[in-house]
Amino acid sequence: MRQENTEEPGRRIIAKAKEFGADLAGIANIGELKTSPSHIISEKLPEYDGEGTKNVAGRRRGRVEWPEEARSALVIAVAHPPGKPEMDWWVSGNKSGNTPGNRILMRIASELADYLEKKEGLQCFKLPYYIEYGGVYMKDAAVLAGLGCMGKNNLFLTPEFGPRVRLRVMLTDADLPSAGKRDFDPCTDCSMPCRDACPQNAFAEKIYSKAEYGLSQLPGRSGVFSRLRCNREMQNNNAAFETVSMEGREKPGRRVKYCRECEFACPVGSV
Numbered sequence: 001m002r003q004e005n006t007e008e009p010g011r012r013i014i015a016k017a018k019e020f021g022a023d024l025a026g027i028a029n030i031g032e033l034k035t036s037p038s039h040i041i042s043e044k045l046p047e048y049d050g051e052g053t054k055n056v057a058g059r060r061r062g063r064v065e066w067p068e069e070a071r072s073a074l075v076i077a078v079a080h081p082p083g084k085p086e087m088d089w090w091v092s093g094n095k096s097g098n099t100p101g102n103r104i105l106m107r108i109a110s111e112l113a114d115y116l117e118k119k120e121g122l123q124c125f126k127l128p129y130y131i132e133y134g135g136v137y138m139k140d141a142a143v144l145a146g147l148g149c150m151g152k153n154n155l156f157l158t159p160e161f162g163p164r165v166r167l168r169v170m171l172t173d174a175d176l177p178s179a180g181k182r183d184f185d186p187c188t189d190c191s192m193p194c195r196d197a198c199p200q201n202a203f204a205e206k207i208y209s210k211a212e213y214g215l216s217q218l219p220g221r222s223g224v225f226s227r228l229r230c231n232r233e234m235q236n237n238n239a240a241f242e243t244v245s246m247e248g249r250e251k252p253g254r255r256v257k258y259c260r261e262c263e264f265a266c267p268v269g270s271v
């Protein structure tokens with residue numbers, strides 16, 4: 001459904017997302033999102049098979065497939081304070097979302113979609129986390145939605161919460177404008193404790209170049225982020241799993257606590 005007044009619905013939607021529990025919310029137009037750095041570079045990179053990707057028959061890993069009717073992306077952000085590490089603890093075999101933080105985001109997205117469909121007559125596409133299951137590159141959407149910027153730790157940063165924030169994206173058929181990039185960049189004059197904190201030296205060398213990829217906005221901002229090294233740490237984290245009992249299930253689950261060192265080292269934000 002197309003909207004006549006494109007600004008007013010956007011404000012209403014953002015207010016509703018916050019009412020349902022989002023700490024931050026914003027809108028990115030799909031046309032712009034399709035040409036954002038991660039969506040472009042993912043097509044140019046060799047196919048990558050690691051933590052955070054899924055193997056789906058007939059589908060290239062890392063390639064986004066857009067619903068034809070989708071026009072805007074609604075970005076929902078929830079703060080992840082250091083005092084609540086369990087929000088990110090990954091428990092396998094949990095069908096309703098593998099982390100508590102993910103379940104909060106899923107609940108907000110679900111209530112927002114329900115409201116928008118029933119009260120605003122919009123079509124909503126609730127997206128999963130994984131690209132191969134239908135997701136999009138959420139950090140790019142959050143930048144375009146005016147919520148923050150990409151940091152030198154390759155994480156999404158907001159003025160309010162630094163990198164300690166979790167994202168979810170939902171698409172709609174309302175053709176709304178992007179808020180646009182926020183005037184915020186705490187990395188420029190920072191001594192980069194985030195990079196020093198990495199146990200795998202994932203920011204140690206240049207992996208991607210502007211000449212090779214035709215992009216100035218590169219992973220780690222200057223092309224220095226090695227997802228292979230980060231993946232190595234995630235594999236270590238997987239191997240160090242803890243066994244936990246699962247409600248309603250005989251078999252125990254596996255709980256994994258993934259590395260967040262580059263996140264905790266960043267001084268930006270109030271949490």
Ligand code: SF4
Nearest residue numbers: 151152187190194266
């Ligand atoms: S520690 Fe500094 S360089 Fe790293 S993400 Fe935070 S502000 Fe940016």
Ligand code: SF4
Nearest residue numbers: 198230233259261262
């Ligand atoms: S998550 Fe851990 S291993 Fe990965 S880049 Fe950050 S500090 Fe390095």
